[in-house]
Amino acid sequence: MFAYILRRLLYAIPILIGVNLLTFALFFVVNTPDDMARLQLGAKHVTPEAIERWKVEHGYDKPLLLNTRVTGSAQLTDTLFFKRSAAMFAFEFGKGDDGRDIGNEIRTRMGPSLAIALPVFVVGLLVNITFALLMVFFRATYLDVWGVVLCVVLMSISGLFYIIAGQYFIAKLWNLLPISGYTGGIHGLKFILLPVLVSVVAGIGSGSRWYRTIFLEEIGKDYVRTARAKGLSEIRVLFRHVLKNGMIPILTGAVVVLPLLFMGSLITESFFGIPGLGSYTIDAIQAQDFSVVRAMVFLGSFLYIVGLILTDISYSWVDPRVRLQ
Amino acid sequence: MSPLLRVDRLVTGIGAARVVDGVSFDVAAGETYALLGESGCGKSMTALSLMRLLPDGGRILSGHVQLGETDVLALPERDMRRVRGGQMAMVFQEPMLALNPVIKVGDQIGEALSLHQGLNGQAARDAARALLDSVGVPDAARRLDSYPFELSGGLRQRMMIAMALAGEPSLLIADEPTTALDVTIQAQVLDVLRNLRAKRRMGMLLITHDLGVVAENADRVGVMYAGELLEEGARDAFFAAPQHPYSRMLFEALPRTGDAGRLTTIAGQVPRLDTQLRGCRFAPRCPFAIARCHAESPGWQELDGQRVRCHLAGSLPAGSVRERVTHPVAAHTPQPLLQVEGLKVHFPIRRGLIQRTVGHVRAVDDVDLTIQAGRTLALVGESGCGKTTVGKALLRLIEPTAGTIMLGGKAVPAKNMPTLRRQAQMVFQDPFSSLNPRMRVADILLEGMDALGVGARGERRGAVARLLDQVGLPDDAGGRYPHAFSGGQRQRIAIARALAVSPRLVICDEPTSALDVSVQAQILNLLKDLQADLGLAYLFITHNLAVVEYLAHDVAVMYLGRIVEQGQAGAVLRTPRHPYTQALVSAVPRIEPPAGQTVIRLAGDQPSPLNPPVGCHFHPRCPHASAVCRQTYPERTDLGGGHWVRCHWVAAQG
Ligand SMILES: Nc1ncnc2c1ncn2[C@@H]1O[C@H](COP(=O)(O)OP(=O)(O)O)[C@@H](O)[C@H]1O
Ligand code: SF4
Ligand code: SF4
Ligand SMILES: [Mg+2]
Numbered sequence: 001m002f003a004y005i006l007r008r009l010l011y012a013i014p015i016l017i018g019v020n021l022l023t024f025a026l027f028f029v030v031n032t033p034d035d036m037a038r039l040q041l042g043a044k045h046v047t048p049e050a051i052e053r054w055k056v057e058h059g060y061d062k063p064l065l066l067n068t069r070v071t072g073s074a075q076l077t078d079t080l081f082f083k084r085s086a087a088m089f090a091f092e093f094g095k096g097d098d099g100r101d102i103g104n105e106i107r108t109r110m111g112p113s114l115a116i117a118l119p120v121f122v123v124g125l126l127v128n129i130t131f132a133l134l135m136v137f138f139r140a141t142y143l144d145v146w147g148v149v150l151c152v153v154l155m156s157i158s159g160l161f162y163i164i165a166g167q168y169f170i171a172k173l174w175n176l177l178p179i180s181g182y183t184g185g186i187h188g189l190k191f192i193l194l195p196v197l198v199s200v201v202a203g204i205g206s207g208s209r210w211y212r213t214i215f216l217e218e219i220g221k222d223y224v225r226t227a228r229a230k231g232l233s234e235i236r237v238l239f240r241h242v243l244k245n246g247m248i249p250i251l252t253g254a255v256v257v258l259p260l261l262f263m264g265s266l267i268t269e270s271f272f273g274i275p276g277l278g279s280y281t282i283d284a285i286q287a288q289d290f291s292v293v294r295a296m297v298f299l300g301s302f303l304y305i306v307g308l309i310l311t312d313i314s315y316s317w318v319d320p321r322v323r324l325q
Numbered sequence: 326m327s328p329l330l331r332v333d334r335l336v337t338g339i340g341a342a343r344v345v346d347g348v349s350f351d352v353a354a355g356e357t358y359a360l361l362g363e364s365g366c367g368k369s370m371t372a373l374s375l376m377r378l379l380p381d382g383g384r385i386l387s388g389h390v391q392l393g394e395t396d397v398l399a400l401p402e403r404d405m406r407r408v409r410g411g412q413m414a415m416v417f418q419e420p421m422l423a424l425n426p427v428i429k430v431g432d433q434i435g436e437a438l439s440l441h442q443g444l445n446g447q448a449a450r451d452a453a454r455a456l457l458d459s460v461g462v463p464d465a466a467r468r469l470d471s472y473p474f475e476l477s478g479g480l481r482q483r484m485m486i487a488m489a490l491a492g493e494p495s496l497l498i499a500d501e502p503t504t505a506l507d508v509t510i511q512a513q514v515l516d517v518l519r520n521l522r523a524k525r526r527m528g529m530l531l532i533t534h535d536l537g538v539v540a541e542n543a544d545r546v547g548v549m550y551a552g553e554l555l556e557e558g559a560r561d562a563f564f565a566a567p568q569h570p571y572s573r574m575l576f577e578a579l580p581r582t583g584d585a586g587r588l589t590t591i592a593g594q595v596p597r598l599d600t601q602l603r604g605c606r607f608a609p610r611c612p613f614a615i616a617r618c619h620a621e622s623p624g625w626q627e628l629d630g631q632r633v634r635c636h637l638a639g640s641l642p643a644g645s646v647r648e649r650v651t652h653p654v655a656a657h658t659p660q661p662l663l664q665v666e667g668l669k670v671h672f673p674i675r676r677g678l679i680q681r682t683v684g685h686v687r688a689v690d691d692v693d694l695t696i697q698a699g700r701t702l703a704l705v706g707e708s709g710c711g712k713t714t715v716g717k718a719l720l721r722l723i724e725p726t727a728g729t730i731m732l733g734g735k736a737v738p739a740k741n742m743p744t745l746r747r748q749a750q751m752v753f754q755d756p757f758s759s760l761n762p763r764m765r766v767a768d769i770l771l772e773g774m775d776a777l778g779v780g781a782r783g784e785r786r787g788a789v790a791r792l793l794d795q796v797g798l799p800d801d802a803g804g805r806y807p808h809a810f811s812g813g814q815r816q817r818i819a820i821a822r823a824l825a826v827s828p829r830l831v832i833c834d835e836p837t838s839a840l841d842v843s844v845q846a847q848i849l850n851l852l853k854d855l856q857a858d859l860g861l862a863y864l865f866i867t868h869n870l871a872v873v874e875y876l877a878h879d880v881a882v883m884y885l886g887r888i889v890e891q892g893q894a895g896a897v898l899r900t901p902r903h904p905y906t907q908a909l910v911s912a913v914p915r916i917e918p919p920a921g922q923t924v925i926r927l928a929g930d931q932p933s934p935l936n937p938p939v940g941c942h943f944h945p946r947c948p949h950a951s952a953v954c955r956q957t958y959p960e961r962t963d964l965g966g967g968h969w970v971r972c973h974w975v976a977a978q979g
Contacts, residue, residue: 003676140381222422228378229417230437230488231410240436241425248427320427320472 004316008309016089019301024085027294033060033080036290040097058291059083059094084291093295097287102295105280112182113264113276115192120199121261124207125254127200132211133238136219148212154205163271166198180273195272199265215246248319255314259303263296329354329528330375330413330496335388337367337374342599343386344370346552352496352528357519359531359543359560363575363841365595367552368532372498375530376415377405392496411441414489418501420481424473430484431469434491441492456487460517463929477930479510486517490525497522498530503538507707507868509927512912515542516926534841536579537871537914540564548572551595551606558631564916568633570611570641578846579916580875587853588846588875594811605636613637661734662698662862663719663749663830667691668728670711670718674935687934688714690886692728694864696830701856701863703877703894705870705909707931711886712866713754716832719864720751747777750823754835756815760807766793766818767803773825792821795858796851813844817851824855832864837872849876870913874898879967882906885942886934892968903970904947941973949974 037054038046055061060080063069067078076082084094093102135147171179177194218224219242227241228234264278273279277296284292316322328351337345345367352358360368373379375390375397390397392412400408417423425433434453438444444452450469457465460483473481482502489497499518503511519542522529531542539546540560547557548569556569567573577589593610596602605611608618617636626638635641669692671685689711696702704712717723719730721742730737730745737745750773753759760769770789774780780788793802796817807815816836823831833852837845849872855861865877873880873894880898881891882905890903901907904925911925927946932938940957944950953973961969962976 222417222419223425225378226417226423226485226488227425227436229376229409229415231406231408231440231492232436233406241428244427245425321474 005309005313008312012305012309015305016302019298019305020085020088023294023297023301024081027290028064028080028085031290036060036288039288058097084294088295088298094291096284096292097289102292105292106277106295106299109264109275109277109280110262111184111276112274113262113269113278115188116195116199116268116272116274116276117261117264119192119196120203120265121254121257123196124200124203125250128204128207128211129243129250131204131208132215133243135208135212136215136242137234137238139216139219148209151205151209151212154201155209156205157202159202159267160271162198162202163268166194166201167271170194170197180271182272182274191272191274195268195274199268211246211250214249215242218242218246221245248315251318252311252315256304256307256311258310259306260300262303263300328352329356329393330530331389331391332371332375333389333391335371335374335390336386337370337379337383338386339370339380339383340599342597344383344552344598345374346598347388348549348552348554350547350554350557352530354495354528355522355526356544357522357529357531357542359533359539359546360549361533361536361539361546361575362549363534363595363843366549367598368549369500371549372415372500372530372532375498376409376413377402378409378415407441410437410489410494411492412494413496413498414492414494415498415500416482416485416489416502419505420478420485421473421505423485424481426473429470429472430476431471434469434484434488437488437491452491453487456490457483459490459521460484460487461513462487477510478506479513479930482506482510482514483517486514486521490521493525494527496528496530498532500532501534502531504533504535507931508870508912509707509908510930511538511914512926513928515914518542535914536575536842536916540916541914548575551602552598553606553634555607555635556631556633562629562631566631568628568631568638568641569607569635570613570637571607573641575842576916578843580846580849580871581916587850589843590847590850591843605634613641659697659700661695662732663694663696663864664731665692665694665719666729666731667693668715668718668730669726670714670723671726684935687886687937689718689725690934690937692883692886692888694881694888694891696862696864697879698829698862699856699860700878701865701876702879702881703865703867703873704881704883705867705873706883707868707909709931709934710883711934712868712883713834715883716751716834716864716866719832720749721745722751743777746773747779747826748828749830749832750826750828751832751834752816752819752823752836755839756812756819757839759819760815760822762807764806765803766798766805766807766810769807769818769822770803770825773822777826779826788825792824795824795855796821797847811844812840813847816840816848820848820851820855824859828861830862830864832866834866835868836865838867838869845872852876870898870910882909885931885937887942887971889943889972890968890970892964893966896964896966896968902964902968902975903972904949904974905943906970908946941971947974 033055034051037051041050041054052061062078062080062083064080067075070078087094091103096102096105131147135144138144167179170176171194177190182188182191224237224241227237262277264274264276266278266282268274269276269278270282280292281296284296330352333349335345335348336343348371350358360371362368370379370383374385377397379385385398388398392408395408395412397408424430431450431453434456435449438449438452442452453469454465457468462468462480462483468480476484502518503514506514515538518529521527533539543560545557545559546563548555548571550571556567556572567576574589574591578591580588591610596606596609604619604621605614605623608614611618615636623634623636625632625634628639668689670689671687673682674684674686675681676683692715694702704715706712714723718725732745732748767789770792771785774785774788789803790800793800798814798817798821807818810818837848840848852863853876856863865873867873877894879892880894881888882897882903883889884905890897890901890906897906898910901910908925908927925948929946932945938945939955941947941954941959944954947954951973959971959973959976961971963969
């Protein structure tokens with residue numbers, strides 16, 4: 001088991017290096033610092049001097065991979081790749097265009113992101129499983145049919161609609177909760193409720209339909225018939241036998257997104273004015289702040305890889321067939 | 326005395342199909358009633374109707390089921406739950422699938438104990454252990470904490486039986502309880518069921534397709550066909566003289582000892598049950614059918630204690646419906662076609678950080694075989710003993726670890742695959758997965774010819790037509806896809822594919838074990854015909870000894886990667902000398918048990934080939950094991966006539 005986890009961790013290293021090289025290629029080779037400067041300066045101000053000045057100001061004036069102007073190991077280290085890309089392994093992201101330290105921003109903005117994303121994840125999981133189990137319990141009746149229809153309808157509606165409708169009715173019309181904003185601590189609760197509610201509702205359609213399929217597949221299996229043949233009630237069969245087996249794919253499917261919760265949600269955070277990593281990313285994209293976007297791409301890939309490793313571990317943890325072999 | 330279970334004119338529908346149509350029978354306390362029939366005839370649906378556990382879309386349309394005092398079909402679902410697992414319990418076919426994979430077996434049994442006996446905690450654990458003891462699970466206390474995947478098939482099925490017994494049922498329904506098990510394990514499980522039934526005076530409804538199992542276990546028999554019961558009677562009367570044409574044909578489709586003739590096949594297929602059926606359901610396939618049979622459904626008729634539904638009951642021509650064609654036994658001097666010596670196939674097991682090889686599964690461990698031209702060598706043994714691996718290694722579908730393969734007296738170099746493949750081909754067990762579903766039959770047959778460059782390009786199309794004709798498929802079969810064919814027809818396609826390159830040897834890996842007896846008979850007949858016509862040699866891999874007796878000239882018995890006994894089929898099967906062969910032969914359920922045969926029952930399971938026992942692999946289960954058996958692997962003992970065994974006990978007898 002230990003060797004297995006260690007092996008997964010070792011596999012992650014080449015993947016991360018690959019991700020790093022890829023982002024480097026995307027952000028420095030395909031889209032060179034000269035291009036960035038031109039974009040930032042705008043068509044009117046582009047002169048070779050202005051570009052040079054911009055590059056010096058933003059620390060993009062070094063060669064890409066090999067610095068021939070210096071000697072010794074600095075030839076390799078005093079380069080864009082080493083300073084801006086390899087440094088990301090140590091979570092050194094440098095400064096954004098606004099002059100603030102990106103690492104610092106990430107640390108302070110993780111909290112608000114998590115404050116929304118974690119409740120959405122937990123409540124969403126519970127709600128979706130409950131709905132799925134209900135539909136399965138009433139399978140092949142009108143309740144199930146209409147449940148599926150409802151799910152499809154909910155899935156087909158754009159996420160933006162839920163946000164706008166939630167803000168309009170709950171915040172504006174009925175004045176139950178603030179329309180947007182955020183503060184830390186217990187007073188922040190009133191700001192969190194609406195985005196969480198909206199996100200959970202927006203996810204019900206696809207989530208419960210997917211879980212319903214998982215449960216239905218389990219319920220057709222032979223062991224369920226055995227459980228019924230023992231004389232167990234349908235409720236016991238569902239909760240003890242079907243749920244236990246169905247939770248294996250559900251949990252492992254959920255674990256993979258767990259680390260990504262730190263990144264927050266791009267759209268929800270922007271609309272509700274949450275100062276999290278999601279809105280940070282959106283702002284950086286709008287401001288064409290490549291250092292921040294690059295940092296977020298790397299961070300996202302890193303967290304996704306962590307999620308995959310956690311999935312493997314959780315698989316062997318919840319499934320005795322994997323755990324004991 | 327009123328019977329324990331009375332089923333009266335039960336009709337069950339699934340969608341538009343009436344899968345059980347007017348079935349009536351009784352089961353008395355302490356009696357085993359066998360429901361016999363080929364797959365899809367409605368046996369399982371009858372059982373599930375009694376339990377009221379039909380699959381989604383299934384409904385009981387009419388009829389009456391009385392269990393003791395209880396009117397089963399009239400009960401509200403709440404009360405039915407007390408009957409299920411309480412008064413009436415069920416054991417299912419696939420013990421791996423029928424147990425919950427993520428719950429410990431002890432807890433699964435405990436659930437039933439809690440429900441029906443109100444036992445919980447330590448009391449339930451003790452009761453569960455007692456149940457495991459009663460079904461013969463060794464080391465019961467520890468086994469309670471196992472997950473199903475940690476147990477062998479035989480143990481899993483015992484767990485299923487223990488679970489069914491937890492509610493102390495008065496009726497036990499066993500749906501093909503041993504079909505998925507090896508013969509020696511099947512014998513153990515059937516013994517357990519028989520003893521329990523006697524001890525607890527349970528009624529038992531035993532569902533099976535195996536006439537041998539019926540003969541050894543049932544008191545009374547009912548034969549089902551297309552949703553209906555066709556014939557019913559006491560076991561002895563039924564086996565002495567089956568009255569219905571279908572029953573008789575089932576008997577004659579069965580390969581039996583010392584039988585050189587052709588097996589009876591039943592033409593056509595079971596009618597679809599979702600159509601309006603008129604007349605006798607068997608009429609389209611019945612060789613005796615008269616005009617009345619197609620118009621009028623026959624009623625029940627009594628014939629000295631047996632009950633039959635046939636218009637011609639009692640007036641059927643006596644004797645066999647079987648064609649008596651005997652194949653001329655080719656007079657030949659044995660000529661070795663394929664010889665293997667010291668064949669070993671070891672699969673490495675990798676573990677740890679760098680996937681180091683920590684051991685080997687010795688799937689095949691030092692096997693010598695000689696297949697004679699134009700003859701059939703059967704390789705028999707229980708699942709997992711390495712039969713299929715031998716077959717694949719011979720064709721180098723798996724690279725052997727060691728050993729020499731000689732074809733027609735010349736060694737086959739590892740590189741020279743085409744020569745080998747032109748001489749030897751393989752037919753696999755599962756006709757559903759062994760044919761590419763996206764290729765037309767003609768292309769499947771052409772593929773091998775093209776790859777090996779057999780025949781001139783222009784002649785290949787003609788060859789396809791000839792092949793299809795040879796294996797008894799219609800001319801237009803070439804243009805269709807495999808899914809358009811039934812299991813038996815697909816196996817014919819697989820055989821045609823093997824024959825396409827005109828090989829001299831065909832390796833058949835359990836080619837009939839997924840098929841019903843009447844279809845098996847067709848395939849066995851076909852294989853015999855092809856051997857007579859083309860002079861083919863077969864390596865016939867099987868666990869079915871009856872088929873061996875019918876088809877094979879020579880037999881090699883395999884146990885845990887090694888051949889323990891080999892010789893002419895008659896000698897090995899009638900006078901087996903190795904203790905394992907003796908047990909194997911004794912375990913096969915037979916319609917006519919050979920007189921004077923002592924019953925030998927093996928304890929335990931075949932060990933893992935990962936770390937086989939030292940010395941003779943068989944010693945932990947062998948009734949004759951002695952000290953030397955635990956230390957050294959026995960040498961060959963020659964018994965004359967090409968018959969040899971590897972056993973210290975036989976060697977000591979001189
Ligand atoms: N879940 C199901 N849904 C629809 N039809 C089924 C189902 N299971 C079995 N059947 C049909 O019911 C008939 C009887 O099947 P079954 O009782 O399983 O036969 P047996 O047990 O004798 O092999 C067959 O025609 C089969 O195709
Ligand atoms: S009733 Fe007619 S068709 Fe049916 S089994 Fe008897 S003879 Fe054959
Ligand atoms: S060698 Fe010994 S253990 Fe092996 S079969 Fe013979 S008597 Fe039994
Ligand atoms: Mg069945």
